[in-house]
Amino acid sequence: MSTVYDADVTVTMRTVEDPVGLPYTVNSVELAGREVLVEIRQGPPGIQGLQGGPAWPWLWMGDIASFAALQALGLGTADARKAWRVVAENALYLWTGMEWVRSLDAFQAPGHQADPTTLDGVAIAGATGSAAAASITGTAPDQQLAITFPRGATGDVGDPGQPGRIADAQDVDMSGARQDYVLAWDAADSKFHPVTPPRLAGPWAIAGGQFTGGSNLSQSPKTLATMNIPALPYAWRPIVLAGTIAIQNHVSPPDAGRVNVEIRLGSLDGTLIGYGVSVGLANSSEVAFHPRWEYPLSPGSDLGVVPANTTAALYVVARRVFGSSNYSVQTANAQLIVMAQPYNP
CATH class of the missing domain: 2.60.120 (Jelly Rolls)
Incomplete structure (x- = not known):
């Protein structure tokens, strides 16, 4: 074999799909300046590999203007797994502790503005000594926020209150009341209701x-x-x-x-x-x-x-x-x- 070219070059190999399944007898080699491009036939898919380890958890740091601004932070090994969104490139940069891992076009365009959520709140008295709790139920935009407050210890008996109105009692339903009506007990709902007076x-x-x-x-x-x-x-x-x-x-x-x-x-x-x-x-x-x-x-x-x-x-x-x-x-x-x-x- 005679020497055609004697110099340091960069060799780049790329796969080429085989549309008919026949092996290549000749692999294409192209020399362009100091770069050699070699096309290699793509082989059949291999077997599925072993399950990899879990990905590193990210510590999201928010937005930063440019990659230069990231480099200016002077990060070390203690800053590993911190991630930023570089606004100038719309890219995600993850610091491994030694180098940057970049993901291009990591962020899409903003979605449409959702309807505001309306929360209906309700307070629940929990058992004495229990822990406070909160839960949100329902589907947006109509949701309910329930907060459980621990019941406090029973206090001392207070002073007697002023006489209240009968109409304000819990077992009195004044709906439909009219002038000269009287109250009568209804066993169906265990409440007093206004009825026509029985007297002449x-x-x-x-x-x-x-x-x-x-x-x-x-x-x-x-x-x-x-x-x-x-x-x-x-x-x-x-x-x-x-x-x-x-x-x-x-x-x-x-x-x-x-x-x-x-x-x-x-x-x-x-x-x-x-x-x-x-x-x-x-x-x-x-x-x-x-x-x-x-x-x-x-x-x-x-x-x-x-x-x-x-x-x-x-x-x-x-x-x-x-x-x-x-x-x-x-x-x-x-x-x-x-x-x-x-x-x-």
Whole structure:
């Protein structure tokens, strides 16, 4: 072999993929100045090697402007495993204690701004002598921060406090409260709730001056009086407590005709709530009023119920029940007294 070139050169070897799996019989050698490039066929992949040791933990030191600024730090072996981001190169530099290990393009572009997290805090009293703790649960941006505070030792009994409001008690639920309501116990949730008062309200009354009478009347039905009861903050049913009016039936023979008195709610033909029976004689007689209902009534029935916040009008009506004789009405001592019974279905 003859000498072609006699000088110190740099030899660089690089692998070349074998697309068909045939061995090369000739390896390409190229001389460029003082550098020799040799292309070597790439061999088949080898077997997987043994598991390496764990990587060194990094001590992140943050950003630094340039590599020159890093070199100016004068690091020694005691600074091993410190790492910086060199902003000028967007590279990560790790100091091994003897040299630098550089990772290029180690940082990508900043991601989009995430939604701010809203933390709902809750404090929990832990057992006496326990350790404080904190935990965050949920998925951002809606998360909950729970902090457990150790409960302190029981202190001395304090001075008696001032009387508190019933409405502020833990076993009282005042939702739905209205004027004149009272509290009642509900076993379902073990609390007191406002309910319609069970007592009768009133009374409301009209007397002789509010009644209209007359002599030898033939009209039937005839309105003798009206009574307006103001609105109440709850539903209720009018109850005829007492009352009288004088009626004379002009009959011959006796009991040939009769006019009785009705008390109705809302109109002349509204719900019947009271009644008075006259005597079928030609003499004047006192007709006493008492409660009366045309249909079966029970505590849960809505018959004759006035809705909350509604004014009620009551009508006192003379109505002929049989015969055709005339009648007379004297109002001098007439009276009607009505109470309101709260409706609790």
